[in-house]
Amino acid sequence: MAESSDHQTLAVPEDLTRRFTEIGQISHITDNLTNLTAQLTEESRTAGGKDDEWAKKYHEYVDKHCEGLTQGVKALTEFISALHKGGTAAAGSLNQAEDDATQLANHLTQR
Numbered sequence: 697m698a699e700s701s702d703h704q705t706l707a708v709p710e711d712l713t714r715r716f717t718e719i720g721q722i723s724h725i726t727d728n729l730t731n732l733t734a735q736l737t738e739e740s741r742t743a744g745g746k747d748d749e750w751a752k753k754y755h756e757y758v759d760k761h762c763e764g765l766t767q768g769v770k771a772l773t774e775f776i777s778a779l780h781k782g783g784t785a786a787a788g789s790l791n792q793a794e795d796d797a798t799q800l801a802n803h804l805t806q807r
Contacts, residue, residue, distance in 0.1 A: 713788075713791065722780075726772055726777075
């Protein structure tokens with residue numbers, strides 16, 4: 697909020713809609729990361745072997761980190777998706793409110 701001596705105003709950045717469009721593009725990237733992480737996890741299950749000591753050590757390390765990567769990418773994907781959806785809706789509402797306020801101000805000044 698911008699403050700003046702008499703009142704407070706909400707300043708909406710002119711490029712807000714563009715910003716949320718770009719976040720939507722990031723959302724597509726995180727979707728791809730989700731798919732790649734699933735592929736990595738699946739291929740790691742067979743790549744390390746199963747029964748020998750090396751396989752046990754491999755899976756002890758890799759499985760834990762694949763799970764962490766999966767959870768991290770999932771959290772990032774959910775955050776970016778929610779930000780894109782909510783931000784796009786908010787930007788649209790703010791743009792509409794700005795248009796409505798301009799029309800009202802124009803109407804009142806024409807009297």
